[in-house]
Amino acid sequence: MVPSFPVRVRDRRTNTEHIVEVPADRYILETAENQGACLPFSCRNGACTACAVRVIAGELYQPEAMGLSPHLQRQGYALLCVSYPRSPLVVETQDEDEVYELQFGRYFGKGPVRRGLPLDEE
Template structure:
């Protein structure tokens, strides 16, 4: 028998709190949509950070979340499009740009890319 969990999602952009029931074998985002809750998403396959949330409490399973580094996962970030609940959860949506900066910002922190220079020159 499949267990269902109570998921509370605080949408930072609207201030709304959505409460859902999600089976342990279903993606949270997909079930939210089936229950009439509109949340941010883009790719639906765990490759971007549009549906990122921060887990406030509970356990989440996201083996296909290739858009998040292990470090961000360890810090409590998850991608709802490829996440399964493993307990009752409370999560908060994140600004995509904030998560993108956390994920990739260190690689782009040296300023604009210089175009037209040979590889051995700065």
């Protein structure tokens, strides 16, 4: 028998809270939607940051979260579309742009990319 865990999702966009029961072998986002929760998402493949949350309490497992660096995962960020609960959880949705900036800002925060001269001008 697969255990299930209560997952409390605080949605910052709508100032609402959803409490859902999620089996340990099911994705949190999909299960929450099946229980009536309307949460942010985009790709559903762990490649973007639209469904990013910050873990407030509890543990989850997200082996397919390629849209989050290991560094951000260690800081408590997760992607609900590819996360499985491992204990009772409390998570809070994040602004996608904020997480994207944390993920990639060091690359894009240095101003416009400068290109060399065109080949015919060199």
